[in-house]
Amino acid sequence: MQFLSYLINGISLGSVYALIALGYTMVYGIAKMLNFAHGDVIMIGSYVIFFAFGSFGLNPILSIVLSMVVCTILGVTLERVAYRPLREAPSLAVLITAIGVSYLLQQVAQLLWTSSPKSFQSVVGLAPISLFNGELTISGETIVTIVACVVIMVGLIWFVNHTPAGHAMLAVSEDRGAAQLMGVNVNATISLTFAIGSALAAVAGALLCSSYPTLQPTTGAMPGIKAFVAAVFGGIGSIPGAFLGGILLGIIENLSKAYISTQLSDAIVFLVLIIVLLVKPTGLLGKKVNVKV
Amino acid sequence: MGEMLSVKNINVYYGSIHAIKDVSFHVDEGEIVTLIGANGAGKTTTMHAISGLLKLKSGEIDYCGQIISKMEAHKIIRLGLAQVPEGRRVFSGLTVQQNLQMGAYTRRDGKEAIANDFDMVYELLPRLKERRSQPAGTLSGGEQQMLAIGRALMCKPKMLLLDEPSMGLSPLLVKEIFKIIRDVNRNGVTVLLVEQNAKMALDIANRAYVLETGTIKMEGEATELANNIEVRKAYLGC
Ligand SMILES: Nc1ncnc2c1ncn2[C@@H]1O[C@H](COP(=O)(O)OP(=O)(O)OP(=O)(O)O)[C@@H](O)[C@H]1O
Numbered sequence: 001m002q003f004l005s006y007l008i009n010g011i012s013l014g015s016v017y018a019l020i021a022l023g024y025t026m027v028y029g030i031a032k033m034l035n036f037a038h039g040d041v042i043m044i045g046s047y048v049i050f051f052a053f054g055s056f057g058l059n060p061i062l063s064i065v066l067s068m069v070v071c072t073i074l075g076v077t078l079e080r081v082a083y084r085p086l087r088e089a090p091s092l093a094v095l096i097t098a099i100g101v102s103y104l105l106q107q108v109a110q111l112l113w114t115s116s117p118k119s120f121q122s123v124v125g126l127a128p129i130s131l132f133n134g135e136l137t138i139s140g141e142t143i144v145t146i147v148a149c150v151v152i153m154v155g156l157i158w159f160v161n162h163t164p165a166g167h168a169m170l171a172v173s174e175d176r177g178a179a180q181l182m183g184v185n186v187n188a189t190i191s192l193t194f195a196i197g198s199a200l201a202a203v204a205g206a207l208l209c210s211s212y213p214t215l216q217p218t219t220g221a222m223p224g225i226k227a228f229v230a231a232v233f234g235g236i237g238s239i240p241g242a243f244l245g246g247i248l249l250g251i252i253e254n255l256s257k258a259y260i261s262t263q264l265s266d267a268i269v270f271l272v273l274i275i276v277l278l279v280k281p282t283g284l285l286g287k288k289v290n291v292k293v
Numbered sequence: 294m295g296e297m298l299s300v301k302n303i304n305v306y307y308g309s310i311h312a313i314k315d316v317s318f319h320v321d322e323g324e325i326v327t328l329i330g331a332n333g334a335g336k337t338t339t340m341h342a343i344s345g346l347l348k349l350k351s352g353e354i355d356y357c358g359q360i361i362s363k364m365e366a367h368k369i370i371r372l373g374l375a376q377v378p379e380g381r382r383v384f385s386g387l388t389v390q391q392n393l394q395m396g397a398y399t400r401r402d403g404k405e406a407i408a409n410d411f412d413m414v415y416e417l418l419p420r421l422k423e424r425r426s427q428p429a430g431t432l433s434g435g436e437q438q439m440l441a442i443g444r445a446l447m448c449k450p451k452m453l454l455l456d457e458p459s460m461g462l463s464p465l466l467v468k469e470i471f472k473i474i475r476d477v478n479r480n481g482v483t484v485l486l487v488e489q490n491a492k493m494a495l496d497i498a499n500r501a502y503v504l505e506t507g508t509i510k511m512e513g514e515a516t517e518l519a520n521n522i523e524v525r526k527a528y529l530g531c
Pocket residue numbers: 307310312330331332333334335336337338339379489
């Protein structure tokens with residue numbers, strides 16, 4: 001029973017990683033860049049909810065929607081201002097810029113809200129449920145997190161495969177030039193990708209801070225890195241890969257915390273990543289890169 | 294039968310490499326014009342410049358009375374100027390049907406008109422129909438080339454740019470592709486054809502230009518160039 005509880009909590013944590021990993025993987029697939037500031041967008045989104053819901057008592061759903069709007073604007077603006085001018089630049093320059101943006105967001109948050117941790121009030125109103133005569137208790141946060149992640153994943157896969165905008169994303173991710181020849185506006189498609197990734201980051205932030213209620217300017221950094229690992233683990237560029245990678249990462253992390261060592265759990269996570277990449281360099285669901293003739 | 298595409302003294306650079314030097318040519322409505330030249334002559338660069346994938350350093354490109362050389366690529370296609378790029382570049386993860394659908398990405402004239410064009414393309418290229426739900430990456434080279442042509446036709450182009458459509462195909466398939474190009478042209482689509490296969494290209498073209506290291510070296514009626522001694526030596530191997 002204990003094991004089941006660890007497992008479910010692992011899936012819940014993994015769901016958060018999966019939502020964040022989606023942002024990494026979609027941006028990588030379509031804009032061919034690693035947006036290392038993605039984790040910090042989550043942190044900003046969480047502060048929005050902290051103030052809207054925690055301080056001003058706004059309805060929790062509205063608070064999340066507000067946070068999604070703020071994060072979307074933030075994500076699209078960052079792309080427009082910091083990344084778009086570097087579209088033709090070497091990828092190393094873009095990577096360094098992204099790291100710079102990440103620190104910028106953390107510093108701005110520190111200036112605005114200080115570095116002292118805030119206690120985040122959970123946005124989930126659902127009561128915990130008790131199973132097997134009270135032997136297993138699952139918190140409302142855990143249930144909502146898992147359900148939200150599954151719903152978003154299904155919705156996103158449907159969107160990408162069944163709408164013109166989704167097809168445009170697939171086309172740009174495969175061949176930017178050919179997509180342009182079809183009439184796809186690449187800049188608009190990349191903006192849309194950042195918008196979706198950032199909105200999902202807001203949801204991830206709300207769920208993350210509801211389960212782990214300490215909020216400070218560095219809150220997004222570690223989950224951001226782990227979600228990046230999850231994206232690579234699942235096969236970067238692949239949406240189902242981000243889902244699978246995120247969930248597995250959450251489970252591995254939680255089980256190693258429970259059965260091996262709390263301190264070593266992160267090391268174990270990275271060790272698993274290294275092993276997976278040695279065996280399958282493209283990640284679990286990653287596609288082989290097409291070699292052009 | 295007015296001028297449809299007019300390229301005026303264009304210069305294109307890759308960094309410091311001067312790839313296209315003061316090139317001018319034109320294509321009249323209804324024509325097939327071919328641009329022949331050796332590897333690295335600048336044919337693909339010219340095609341990319343016309344479609345807006347590359348910016349000009351100087352010069353101007355007009356199409357249907359409009360200056361398109363400052364326009365973004367995704368807007369140029371909306372004017373009915375489509376390109377079948379070198380190396381096919383089909384979307385390998387999408388199915389044949391989805392690739393054709395991508396070709397119709399810019400169209401807003403209703404499902405029925407698009408469905409008609411699906412029928413038209415499948416009739417013109419029957420091999421694609423059998424493979425409609427197959428990922429494009431699993432098609433043979435020749436089938437991919439047909440898909441690339443079909444995809445470009447799905448936007449209802451007034452003018453089609455074809456960059457080496459016969460590359461890497463068996464002689465039989467090359468014949469088939471050239472027949473398709475002729476059919477497309479007879480249906481009212483103006484064609485600018487880039488080819489290494491100069492013999493076949495001069496065979497179906499009305500006029501031709503010879504491009505050499507970024508400059509136009511010769512121009513004229515296709516039959517005339519096909520009989521020109523220099524052209525025969527350099528491009529026809531006889
Ligand atoms: N991306 C690039 N960066 C730098 N130089 C380039 C680039 N693309 C092409 N070139 C150079 O520009 C010149 C023209 O190339 P282009 O691809 O237009 O030739 P082409 O006539 O299409 O040749 P081919 O028949 O081999 O396709 C060549 O010298 C080539 O090396």
